Amino acid sequence: xxxxxxxxxxxxxxxxxxxxxxxxxxxxxxxxxxxxxxxxxxxxxxxxxxxxxxxxxxxxxxxxxxxxxxxxxxxxxxxxxxxxxxxxxxxxxxxxxxxxxxxxxxxxxxxxxxxxxxxxxxxxxxxxxxxxxxxxxxxxxxxxxxxxxxxxxxxxxxxxxxxxxxxxxxxxxxxxxxxxxxxxxxxxxxxxxxxxxxxxxxxxxxxxxxxxx
Ligand code: JB2
Numbered sequence: 001x002x003x004x005x006x007x008x009x010x011x012x013x014x015x016x017x018x019x020x021x022x023x024x025x026x027x028x029x030x031x032x033x034x035x036x037x038x039x040x041x042x043x044x045x046x047x048x049x050x051x052x053x054x055x056x057x058x059x060x061x062x063x064x065x066x067x068x069x070x071x072x073x074x075x076x077x078x079x080x081x082x083x084x085x086x087x088x089x090x091x092x093x094x095x096x097x098x099x100x101x102x103x104x105x106x107x108x109x110x111x112x113x114x115x116x117x118x119x120x121x122x123x124x125x126x127x128x129x130x131x132x133x134x135x136x137x138x139x140x141x142x143x144x145x146x147x148x149x150x151x152x153x154x155x156x157x158x159x160x161x162x163x164x165x166x167x168x169x170x171x172x173x174x175x176x177x178x179x180x181x182x183x184x185x186x187x188x189x190x191x192x193x194x195x196x197x198x199x200x201x202x203x204x205x206x207x208x209x210x211x212x213x
Pocket of ligand 1: 010015
């Protein structure tokens, strides 16, 4: 039986990284959709941009697997909305694991989680649905991240940290062991988080302190 075709939704920078990972894993996508008509008919790493989301929405949800190509640099609202919209229509999301990532034993990955080049997930880690461990992110033993979380490139999440849903952990940030980051919080790039972060807070700096949005 042949494997279902994969379509990447969104054709920007994050999608480019995903297409690279999928090709390395031997699962070259059949196509990419993009909301911007200017991209239609083009290619991303050789994969055709076949049109807008209608091109996938008219396919049977059982026949294809999707990859969420939208990234985020703050609270991952658009990325979560896209996942929820397709999920509600019965589409399933492929879990992307780059061949260069280290996913240890007893790691649980949610539907459509993405573990990108050089990321390390140590034993006991849980990464929820639609969450991303981006390039070179390190998530230590027993740390738990919920749904729609983005751990950006080079961030370090130490043992036993709890990250609730919809959190953005900026590039190069460090989360000290055992801290809890509340739903929808944003951790600035390079921040060092040494205490719990309340839901919705935006923190930055060393040690991390609240910023006003
Ligand atoms: O609903 C949509 C939709 N909304 C935006 N459906 C589809 N099919 N496409 C959508 N898009 C398209 O996603 C936009 O037209 C655009 O082409 C693409 C987003 O590309 P962009 O490069 O602006 O952002 P990104 O989300 O791929 O990447 C961001 O996050 C990454 C983690 C960037 O900031 C990257 O630098 C970062 N590494």
